[in-house]
Amino acid sequence: MxxxxxxxxxxxxxxxxxxxxxxxxxxxxxxxxxxxxxxxxxxxxxxxxxxxxxxxxxxxxxxxxxxxxxxxxxxxxxxxxxxxKSCAPSGVVAPGDQLIGTGDGLRVEFGLRKLYRSGAEGYLRPITKPVAGTVRIAVGGVERFEGQDYDIDHGSGVVVLHKAPMMEAPVTAGFEFDVxxxxxxxxxxxxxxxxxxxxxxxxxxxxxxx
Structure with a gap:
């Protein structure tokens, strides 16, 4: 198929x-x-x-x-x-919306995902079909830019950073997506x-x- x-x-x-x-x-x-x-x-x-x-x-x-x-x-x-959206329906997509990974000094690929939380429990949903032009990425709270700092496969939702984030640096993302x-x-x-x-x-x- x-x-x-x-x-x-x-x-x-x-x-x-x-x-x-x-x-x-x-x-x-x-x-x-x-x-x-x-x-x-x-x-x-x-x-x-x-x-x-x-x-x-x-x-x-x-x-x-x-x-x-x-x-x-x-x-x-x-x-x-x-x-x-990676944020609430009434919100505006921002690069800090969702945590998609943490740096270890080596890893450069991170899959987009969205957290659904209620109380102490949550569900992480893989996002495989982001909408082109809507994805925003930040590393350690600093926004990065597509083409210059990272590439993204809009058919799989995988983000590839040009440089591996430092240890413990949060990698976050904001985006719109399709199902x-x-x-x-x-x-x-x-x-x-x-x-x-x-x-x-x-x-x-x-x-x-x-």
């Missing part, structure tokens, strides 16, 4: 429904207690691309995008309007009459593991 580095039209994904999904295995014991475990280290997001459609032109754009991806065959980028997804169906069923009456098609989209 190939991945197409193209974003699903952001104006169509605006208003779509979706979010993270977890998988938990629960075993009920004979004493009334239960054991819980998960085979997934990371959550997986699902969306419905049909909810954001507002006109027949939107429908045509969706069908064109679907056909160009050959249904489920090829992955693509998706903007999750509820979660697409790597594919269509979770090979069929779109739509009627012009039902669409104009307010009945939009269901077009499931699911996050890809890359």
């Amino acid at each position: 190939a991945f197409h580095e193209i974003r699903f039209p952001a104006d169509l994904s605006f208003g779509s429904m979706g979010g993270p999904e977890r998988r938990t295995e629960i075993v009920a014991l004979t004493n009334g207690f239960e054991e819980r475990n998960t085979p997934w280290a990371h959550s997986r997001r699902r969306y419905d691309a049909g909810v954001g459609l507002r006109s027949l032109d939107d429908m045509a754009a969706l069908i064109a995008f679907f056909e160009a991806r050959a249904g489920q065959l090829h992955g693509f980028r998706w903007k999750d309007w509820a979660d697409y 790597p997804v594919r269509f979770d169906t090979d069929r779109i069923a739509v009627s012009v009459a039902s669409f104009q009456a307010g009945d939009v098609p269901q077009v499931p989209v699911v996050e890809l593991r890359l």
Whole structure:
């Protein structure tokens, strides 16, 4: 399966429904207690691309995008309007938003990631599809600049510093990002009459593991 580095039209994904999904295995014991475990280290997001459609032109754009991806065959980028920044949705991306590593004098490659924290617990989400032109990097609290101080692979989210940070120097990043997804169906069923009456098609989209 190939991945197409193209974003699903952001104006169509605006208003779509979706979010993270977890998988938990629960075993009920004979004493009334239960054991819980998960085979997934990371959550997986699902969306419905049909909810954001507002006109027949939107429908045509969706069908064109679907056909160009050959249904489920090829992955693509998706903007999750509820979660697409390294900072709060109302904030402005800054180079100190997320800690992505600590210097050891040797390491130069750091993968982008985002921390979701609640109380004493947290989840580190790998970010593999940063948006070009939005990434900001700092080392030891001093901002660095792309091309001059580091390079970034926008297809994997890996930052390569031109010089290894000193011991214990924090490497931080701010960025906007997309979610790597594919269509979770090979069929779109739509009627012009039902669409104009307010009945939009269901077009499931699911996050890809890359």
